[in-house]
Amino acid sequence: MNEPTSPAGSLVCPIPVGHANAYLIRGTRPVLVDCGLPGSAPKILSALTREGLKPWDLALIIITHAHVGHYGSAAALVGATGAPVLVHAREADYLAKGASAPALPDALIGHMLGLFIGRHAPQPELAVQPVIRIDAPYRLDAFGVNGTIIPTPGHTNGSLSVILATGECIAGDLVMGMFPAGRPRLPIFAEDPEAAKKSIRTIIGTKPEIIHTGHGGPFSCGQVEALLT
Numbered sequence: 001m002n003e004p005t006s007p008a009g010s011l012v013c014p015i016p017v018g019h020a021n022a023y024l025i026r027g028t029r030p031v032l033v034d035c036g037l038p039g040s041a042p043k044i045l046s047a048l049t050r051e052g053l054k055p056w057d058l059a060l061i062i063i064t065h066a067h068v069g070h071y072g073s074a075a076a077l078v079g080a081t082g083a084p085v086l087v088h089a090r091e092a093d094y095l096a097k098g099a100s101a102p103a104l105p106d107a108l109i110g111h112m113l114g115l116f117i118g119r120h121a122p123q124p125e126l127a128v129q130p131v132i133r134i135d136a137p138y139r140l141d142a143f144g145v146n147g148t149i150i151p152t153p154g155h156t157n158g159s160l161s162v163i164l165a166t167g168e169c170i171a172g173d174l175v176m177g178m179f180p181a182g183r184p185r186l187p188i189f190a191e192d193p194e195a196a197k198k199s200i201r202t203i204i205g206t207k208p209e210i211i212h213t214g215h216g217g218p219f220s221c222g223q224v225e226a227l228l229t
Ligand SMILES: [Zn+2]
Pocket: 065, 067, 155, 173
């Protein structure tokens, strides 16, 4: 099975934050995709410094979906950078309340983890007001990036993916690279499992050379396409 390689002209810089991944897109105006659990802001701010950036250079924070492992540090980062938060309109209220979109198990491992994760109450200290709420493809030209954020429902109803003209895709939890680590799998939690498969077909259809995931990864297009067979 072919291994993924970052394409020439890669704009995506992975930032590991605990068990999850955040990503920096290096356009003329830098864009962050996801930001990890609460407490991840210092790691992300250090990554900006390593890239020669100041906190206030950050132009946008894209949240792929309203699970705390992906937006838990958004409020802290907005405080540190002043960057606006973008999320799908369907997930915006969860962020505004510090709550999480449902995590509905779609695999045995999901059921097992669900016993531990449960449904936690909103955490008001994590609440963040999304400035940009989208429900359709959103171009990133204003950030000097030839790319588009697209709705890819399935894991949650308002999940988003980022597709770049460089051949890079950031798919959030639409594809999971854990349980086990090292290979991709369909999301272990899915609000709509059939929609998740359709969304995976959508991103495969853009022929990405590399697919970055919210946990583990990255993967080649062929590796992810094999999930649908
Ligand atoms: Zn998730």
